[in-house]
Amino acid sequence: MEPFVSPELSVYVEDYLLSHRNPWNLKLHHFAVPTFLVSGLALLSFITLADPLHHPVFKIDVALIAEMGLGVFWFRLAGKFGLLALLFYGFLSGWVRLLPLQIILSLTVLAYVLQVIGHAAIERRQVSRVGGIACLSFGALFHFLRSTKIIALSCTFFALLQTGCTPKKLQPEFSPFQGQRAYQDVETYTQFGPKVSGTDNHKKVADWIVTSLKSSGATVIEHTASATTFTQKKIPIRNLIAQFNPDHKKRILLSAHYDSRDIADEDKKRKNEPILAANDGGSGVGMLLEFARSVQPQTLPYGLDLIFWDAEDLGRPGDPYSYCLGSQAFAKNPKPAGYKAAWGINFDMVGRKGTVFGIEKFSEAYAPDLIKRIWDAAKAVGANSIFGSHRFGPVVDDPVFITKGLGIPMVNLIAMGPDGKFPPEWHTHDDTMKVISKDVLQALGDTVLHVLKNEPN
Numbered sequence: 001m002e003p004f005v006s007p008e009l010s011v012y013v014e015d016y017l018l019s020h021r022n023p024w025n026l027k028l029h030h031f032a033v034p035t036f037l038v039s040g041l042a043l044l045s046f047i048t049l050a051d052p053l054h055h056p057v058f059k060i061d062v063a064l065i066a067e068m069g070l071g072v073f074w075f076r077l078a079g080k081f082g083l084l085a086l087l088f089y090g091f092l093s094g095w096v097r098l099l100p101l102q103i104i105l106s107l108t109v110l111a112y113v114l115q116v117i118g119h120a121a122i123e124r125r126q127v128s129r130v131g132g133i134a135c136l137s138f139g140a141l142f143h144f145l146r147s148t149k150i151i152a153l154s155c156t157f158f159a160l161l162q163t164g165c166t167p168k169k170l171q172p173e174f175s176p177f178q179g180q181r182a183y184q185d186v187e188t189y190t191q192f193g194p195k196v197s198g199t200d201n202h203k204k205v206a207d208w209i210v211t212s213l214k215s216s217g218a219t220v221i222e223h224t225a226s227a228t229t230f231t232q233k234k235i236p237i238r239n240l241i242a243q244f245n246p247d248h249k250k251r252i253l254l255s256a257h258y259d260s261r262d263i264a265d266e267d268k269k270r271k272n273e274p275i276l277a278a279n280d281g282g283s284g285v286g287m288l289l290e291f292a293r294s295v296q297p298q299t300l301p302y303g304l305d306l307i308f309w310d311a312e313d314l315g316r317p318g319d320p321y322s323y324c325l326g327s328q329a330f331a332k333n334p335k336p337a338g339y340k341a342a343w344g345i346n347f348d349m350v351g352r353k354g355t356v357f358g359i360e361k362f363s364e365a366y367a368p369d370l371i372k373r374i375w376d377a378a379k380a381v382g383a384n385s386i387f388g389s390h391r392f393g394p395v396v397d398d399p400v401f402i403t404k405g406l407g408i409p410m411v412n413l414i415a416m417g418p419d420g421k422f423p424p425e426w427h428t429h430d431d432t433m434k435v436i437s438k439d440v441l442q443a444l445g446d447t448v449l450h451v452l453k454n455e456p457n
């Protein structure tokens, strides 16, 4: 025979009382101490047949509180001694009210109902809402039938737990990452032309990203600031932040820059003209937009943020601080205020044919465990051909400012070879769709989703 009430139920109740979603920060002892005292008084009055409970004014209230106290203890004991507690209270109530069989039967049925709901609630949050409402209706029904108040109050109490609780054991799920759709986004990105921060094209691409994120169900906020470029030009900064499960305290960050470089200083021709930046801008955008489509936020035991950095690529060689103006502004004054994430991955030039990612030295210094998780995930999903073992850098890029400014360990996935060089089309007019591979986007997407799915609870 199965136990009447599962041990998980008491764990679940405790989890609730300790969870950050408990709006008044109530602990079990806030209920237990006063109700224990009143319950003791009530019990004494039953045994001695003294009659303080039948005072015309306090009669109902005291009896209600006493029964609520026993209800709380019933929950406290539910894991191990739940059945004994039920029987004891059933007999006690029966002795007092001469309804022993009815009460024991009612409580037994209730125990089964709670056990079923408890299991359901642990596995799925949506069911817990339904369970809460069911429980509340159950309680109200019993209350009207006046079978016993303990059932009504226990049900009500449990219903409150149900509706306010976030079950902790969620299994993260994602729709499959579709490299083809990410590839299409990179293509759309290049079709906007150059997207230099502060220009019209840049505004259009930002609006397009926001629209796409919203249609994926993200809560989108924008972090705005102003910055001065290397050429002493004042530009507005517009970092785009897509949040899934924005209320969740634990957060994971995926990021990429979405602006494109204002010059083609590595090219031999048209050096002063801006580039299309299919890889150096577009590939990261495509990855993040596809992550937004694949996420199933209700299954995640954490919040996920996708941040699109502005003004990453307006710098000039030799002055690292002239790059990454968007992430530098964010690190100084983040939004939401006090922003923090458990860890993050940045995607910069990630879509090139034949890319083999190596280990960037800042990332290795600040997030060695995450590097191991990503490389292990690549093996697990059969994407190890795009992950190598060469070390390079350190490269000053957005994640460095976020790690140093906000203490968020980040790994930068960026295409630099064992020779310490970026790909040949880097910062030239050849950074177009011709270099982009949907297979690389696919392999990288599969890898990162594997990491996200296996995030420890």
Ligand SMILES: [Zn+2]
Pocket (backbone or CB within 6 Å): 261, 280, 313, 427
């Ligand atoms: Zn660049």
